[in-house]
Amino acid sequence: MTSVAASEEHKALRAAVAALGTRYGRDYLARTVAEGKPPAELWSDAGKLGYLGVNLPEQYGGGGGGITELSIVLEELGAAGSPLLMLVVSPAICGTVIARFGTEAQKQAWLPGIADGTRLMAFGITEPDAGSNSHRITTTARRDGTDWLLTGRKVFISGVDMADAVLIVGRTEDARTGRLKPCLFIVPTDAEGFHKRPIDMELNAAEKQFELVLDDVRLPAEALVGDEDAGLLQLFAGLNPERIMTAAFAIGMGRYALAKAVEYARDRTVWKTPIGAHQAIAHPLAQAHIDLELARLMMQKAARLYDAGDDMGAGEAANMAKYAAGEACVKAVDQAVHTLGGNGLTREFGLASLITAARVARIAPVSREMILNYVSHQTLGLPKSY
């Protein structure tokens, strides 16, 4: 696949990351999953090569690029069979939010480590009783002297076992109106009152999901990221990169599955010609390729708008890219499994486990239906049902 007018730098980045991904590949990922370990070696190598922080400012150890470059990194690692889910979270959400709104001390404390992979930050917004309706979150921070006391529950938080801290979306009470407003806090994973429990997911992934209980976690004033009164704006600065990066994750996985299916269909012969000569096999694979390419175009548009500072324009494009990529990935994986017949379901060929993995892109970080709601309301101006 080539990009529309891809620059020489982007082509070089794509090729270099693909080489790293191929060196690790699906076998490495399968081993880490079997051993129940996070993909620490790949993470560390990607950090040393400067790939984890391509989007972060150069003065804090990053590459000075944007989400455009970071999405190339994730897509290519995924296409090689070894995606790093935490790229969606640590540099894309947390790194972006801290780089844009953090204090100088927060930037110095976190960005160099996020960029070189020696520090990792998870992100926690989802709550058991709020789900897709993040306006309903109840994790609350109250002041105690100059400190904060944070209490609440989070669910499905990825990579907490790998993380030094979690960027938690909580709420504080407005002293004047008594209304709750969203706020972001850096919460160390070894803080007293911070409890994590792994969730038993049917996902063949090296990164685990956790339920968190925050029980009066005491945080210093400096744990608050950015302005207490601009929480929502700061939050969206992190959520658009999250959607763009989820699209990259999905496109990478879709490309990996499609490549496996094409390779198989070229050779496998049960009548006179390879099965790939039958249009019932070839056309759905061609459609999968087209859908992935289209999703990638929208992802590139969203990334460019975001990197150009157009948060509003990027919002719509990022949602549409996440939707298109999630759907394209689910279809590509489904067709890939089907193309391999019985082998599609064997562990040896390693495609069946992608069926559940591909669904993640349809559900998280915002579900297919919530994106359709967004486009219905925001783009088309249709009335809300909720």
Ligand SMILES: Cc1cc2nc3c(=O)[nH]c(=O)nc-3n(C[C@H](O)[C@H](O)[C@H](O)COP(=O)(O)OP(=O)(O)OC[C@H]3O[C@@H](n4cnc5c(N)ncnc54)[C@H](O)[C@@H]3O)c2cc1C
């Ligand atoms: C592998 C994985 C990793 C994740 N990692 C993180 C993480 O690191 N940090 C984090 O904060 N969260 C994370 N999440 C959580 C994820 O963002 C949520 O699962 C997602 O937002 C959906 O919320 P929910 O699961 O509560 O579903 P619900 O909100 O309960 O929705 C259930 C179903 O109802 C539909 N639905 C809900 N409301 C409407 C409506 N108004 N109209 C139409 N349909 C509707 C949804 O589309 C969905 O199909 C992760 C989830 C997964 C699966």
